[in-house]
Amino acid sequence: MVNLEDLKKEAKTVLEEGKVKYIIGYEKSANGLMPVPGFIKSPEEVEKLIWTPACVYNLTKFLVDEKRRKSREKKPDERPVGLVVKGCDSRALVVLLQEKFINRDDVFIIGVSCEETGVIDEKKLIKKLKGKKAEKIEFDEKDNFIVTTQEGKVKIAASEVLAERCLECKANSPVIYDVLLGEKAKRSVDNPFQSLEKIESLPERERWKFWKEQLSKCIRCYACRSVCPMCYCDECVADTINFAVTADTTAEEKAQKIKWLEKSPVKSENFVYHLVRAIHLAGRCIDCGECERVCPLDIPIRFLNKKLEKDAKELFDYEAGFDPEQPSLVSSFKDEDPEDFIR
Amino acid sequence: MEKVLDKKSFPQWVKKLSSYTVYAPVQEDEVWNYEVITNPEQVNLDFPNTVLSPKKIIFPQREVYLEFSASNEDGLEVKEVLPEEEPSVIFGVRPCDARALTLTDKVFGGDFEDIYYWKRRNQVALVGLACHTPPSPNCFCLSVDGSPFSKEGLDVLMSDLGSKYFVEAFSKKGEQLINPAKTLFKPPTEKDKKELDKNRTEAKKRISRQIQNIKKIPPKLKGMFDSSLWDEESMSCLRCGICTYLCPTCHCFDINDEIFSSSPLSGKRIRTWDNCQFPDFTMHSSGHNPRQGKASRLRQRIMHKFQYFVERYKNYQCTGCGRCISRCPVGIDIIEVLDKVSSYEG
Numbered sequence: 153m154v155n156l157e158d159l160k161k162e163a164k165t166v167l168e169e170g171k172v173k174y175i176i177g178y179e180k181s182a183n184g185l186m187p188v189p190g191f192i193k194s195p196e197e198v199e200k201l202i203w204t205p206a207c208v209y210n211l212t213k214f215l216v217d218e219k220r221r222k223s224r225e226k227k228p229d230e231r232p233v234g235l236v237v238k239g240c241d242s243r244a245l246v247v248l249l250q251e252k253f254i255n256r257d258d259v260f261i262i263g264v265s266c267e268e269t270g271v272i273d274e275k276k277l278i279k280k281l282k283g284k285k286a287e288k289i290e291f292d293e294k295d296n297f298i299v300t301t302q303e304g305k306v307k308i309a310a311s312e313v314l315a316e317r318c319l320e321c322k323a324n325s326p327v328i329y330d331v332l333l334g335e336k337a338k339r340s341v342d343n344p345f346q347s348l349e350k351i352e353s354l355p356e357r358e359r360w361k362f363w364k365e366q367l368s369k370c371i372r373c374y375a376c377r378s379v380c381p382m383c384y385c386d387e388c389v390a391d392t393i394n395f396a397v398t399a400d401t402t403a404e405e406k407a408q409k410i411k412w413l414e415k416s417p418v419k420s421e422n423f424v425y426h427l428v429r430a431i432h433l434a435g436r437c438i439d440c441g442e443c444e445r446v447c448p449l450d451i452p453i454r455f456l457n458k459k460l461e462k463d464a465k466e467l468f469d470y471e472a473g474f475d476p477e478q479p480s481l482v483s484s485f486k487d488e489d490p491e492d493f494i495r
Numbered sequence: 496m497e498k499v500l501d502k503k504s505f506p507q508w509v510k511k512l513s514s515y516t517v518y519a520p521v522q523e524d525e526v527w528n529y530e531v532i533t534n535p536e537q538v539n540l541d542f543p544n545t546v547l548s549p550k551k552i553i554f555p556q557r558e559v560y561l562e563f564s565a566s567n568e569d570g571l572e573v574k575e576v577l578p579e580e581e582p583s584v585i586f587g588v589r590p591c592d593a594r595a596l597t598l599t600d601k602v603f604g605g606d607f608e609d610i611y612y613w614k615r616r617n618q619v620a621l622v623g624l625a626c627h628t629p630p631s632p633n634c635f636c637l638s639v640d641g642s643p644f645s646k647e648g649l650d651v652l653m654s655d656l657g658s659k660y661f662v663e664a665f666s667k668k669g670e671q672l673i674n675p676a677k678t679l680f681k682p683p684t685e686k687d688k689k690e691l692d693k694n695r696t697e698a699k700k701r702i703s704r705q706i707q708n709i710k711k712i713p714p715k716l717k718g719m720f721d722s723s724l725w726d727e728e729s730m731s732c733l734r735c736g737i738c739t740y741l742c743p744t745c746h747c748f749d750i751n752d753e754i755f756s757s758s759p760l761s762g763k764r765i766r767t768w769d770n771c772q773f774p775d776f777t778m779h780s781s782g783h784n785p786r787q788g789k790a791s792r793l794r795q796r797i798m799h800k801f802q803y804f805v806e807r808y809k810n811y812q813c814t815g816c817g818r819c820i821s822r823c824p825v826g827i828d829i830i831e832v833l834d835k836v837s838s839y840e841g
Contacts, residue, residue, distance in 0.1 A: 189825055213733070
């Protein structure tokens with residue numbers, strides 16, 4: 153089990169030595185169980201850091217902000233940013249390195265191993281506690297979490313409240329790091345695509361019906377896009393911001409700009425949005441599951457990405473986010489790549 | 496009008512309202528939302544906070560303004576589209592969400608009435624459900640002039656008394672809902688009234704979250720436009736639209752022409768919700784956006800609700816439902832932000 157004091161010590165050391173400009177980690181929130189992303193700027197603030205099974209966020213996303221901020225500064229601080237990553241988050245980092253969105257020198261990676269366990273699904277926990285309010289959650293030995301509620305402590309089997317993605321995890325401990333806390337461990341997962349089986353077994357018509365119903369619920373808050381570390385485009389088809397407007401662009405020309413999708417949250421437009429999102433993540437998604445976690449309408453969008461992940465594995469024997477030196481799936485070609493879909 | 500209604504008789508009351516379109520909270524998977532009810536037995540008032548407030552019925556996310564087509568040589572044919580006029584009733588409206596509508600009324604009313612909004616608003620009767628226990632751990636209605644038993648904006652308020660509901664009607668619309676089912680309602684006893692009072696006192700005590708020094712916040716905000724607090728508090732913001740889309744009082748919208756055919760030209764002019772947290776909100780047609788970073792967008796959300804709106808309408812534009820807190824993907828908490836505003840020095 154990762155000792156929080158070790159994490160604080162590492163963080164304190166790099167801040168004191170001035171090795172990093174700040175550290176992105178997990179901090180206790182003023183209210184409730186879930187932590188908040190913390191931006192630790194001084195050695196004294198290190199005390200705010202926490203590490204619990206509720207540390208769900210993929211903090212890699214904040215490197216996108218950092219890059220933008222830095223690009224606007226006249227004399228930017230060139231030191232790396234310290235970043236606390238779990239196994240899954242480290243794979244996202246690998247993809248960003250592969251795609252040269254960030255450089256290895258931009259980030260000091262503080263890897264935290266989930267060891268034999270993982271992080272919680274807050275919704276599962278709330279259901280499990282049946283109205284009792286969780287105040288604190290801790291790792292116990294490998295198979296349980298200890299939850300403190302107002303009515304006392306409860307021991308809950310980890311398997312009952314673990315996030316879906318953790319049940320199919322391929323990297324319990326970080327695959328890339330500068331310091332590693334906790335043991336390198338790999339929980340054996342028999343079938344990393346098990347969650348897909350049910351929906352894959354449905355006849356095509358039923359699957360169509362399923363997605364029609366699910367995607368019709370979407371209110372296009374774009375939280376699934378916003379939370380995704382791979383969604384770093386400066387311009388997105390979902391926004392009207394991608395108008396290349398110059399001083400002599402006429403009103404007529406502006407009006408004629410192609411709109412890839414309309415703002416109306418109707419089935420056709422919602423499908424365009426979700427399929428664009430999913431396809432853009434093919435061979436890139438590392439299944440941190442954040443998109444599905446943040447959806448206010450509980451749309452199971454992780455299935456879309458999971459299916460593409462499975463295709464990448466089965467068709468091209470490709471797994472995203474393990475090797476920064478490996479060319480990315482969509483930018484590489486091998487002679488043995490299947491081509492029977494070309495007709 | 497004060498009555499009591501046996502819980503067992505509740506579906507019969509709903510049945511009597513067959514001339515209305517009936518909305519009530521419906522659960523699908525883990526998500527509760529207001530939907531049209533076809534079977535009165537289906538109405539279940541034992542629900543936590545719905546994800547979206549009843550705003551989505553009166554001010555729908557998508558509204559067609561007009562249809563246009565150039566089908567002949569005479570030019571463009573334009574057809575106005577107005578919401579259908581049909582009486583409807585929403586059951587299980589939380590007092591905070593009803594108060595929220597009274598605030599939106601101010602925005603869409605006044606000198607320039609929004610006909611689309613009012614066509615729906617005037618047709619709908621709101622039947623509230625008092626919050627005996629807070630429907631969300633992040634409820635804070637007491638801090639923003641609300642209460643779990645507030646009747647503001649409601650036509651009827653139902654309060655749970657165990658095996659029955661205490662039912663109060665405050666408007667003609669409300670009485671018209673009760674009249675067709677008169678025989679189902681009984682006058683309340685003294686005991687019922689006492690129990691109601693007791694519940695009201697207890698309900699207030701169960702709300703654990705509150706904003707410190709709320710009265711000081713609007714004047715304080717006035718001097719904080721350039722504060723560094725916004726940079727700090729928005730560090731973890733992802734720029735998604737959850738806080739505003741789920742907010743019962745947010746009402747910004749966008750208007751677009753959606754073209755279905757370019758030759759011959761036909762399409763619809765459509766209003767959709769818009770969101771101040773999105774990167775294209777406030778973007779000028781030149782491409783310049785005066786509200787560039789996420790700090791200025793968080794500031795806008797707070798300023799609009801606790802300064803600009805207060806200045807203009809004398810109310811906070813927040814009713815304490817807690818949705819933005821509960822659903823923020825990174826735990827940005829409006830109560831915490833406001834507490835930091837209170838204690839901010841500099």
